[in-house]
Amino acid sequence: MANRSPVYSSARVRVMENTFLNQEKFNRLVYSESVDEAMRVLQESNYGGGTIAENGDYEKILRAEEDKVSAFMAESMPAGCGMESFLMKQDYHNAKALTKAKYMRIENADFMLAPEGTVEISLLEECVKADTYTRLPVLMAKALSDIDLARANGDKSP
Secondary structure (H helix, E strand, O other): OOOOOHHHHHHHHHHHHHHOOOHHHHHHHHOOOOHHHHHHHHHHOOOOOOOOOOOOOHHHHHHHHHHHHHHHHHHHOOOOOOOHHHHHHHHHHHHHHHHHHHHHOOOOOHHHOOOOOOOOHHHHHHHHHHOOOOOOOHHHHHHHHHHHHHHHOOOOOO
């Protein structure tokens, strides 16, 4: 269970600072002669939480690190401190991606999604597919309803 006190969060950040990319690792990354060599530097640094990417799939490591940072923020921020605003960007990105997938009839939109923000992706996906937005934040629900209404009236402009 996560402890959401500022003291606990600050202590965790201090411990995590030891795993950040330092100047030496950053230089090795920048001056790598190949993508595989750069990925090896990231893996040595536990970037992406130890995710192993093969065949030059560096996106997998970057995505894993982004997921790790988002999860840390979500679990350690004190409720109501305003940090939620940093996660809302992901919520609206995911709402947009899922709406596009719905109208373009894309079955699996996972490749377009950002890490989970303040709204669970499964809930967002369920609401977008069913065109029922009452369980979502009010402003997001209104935006999605307005998009559906515009589409129904023939406006296909993004």
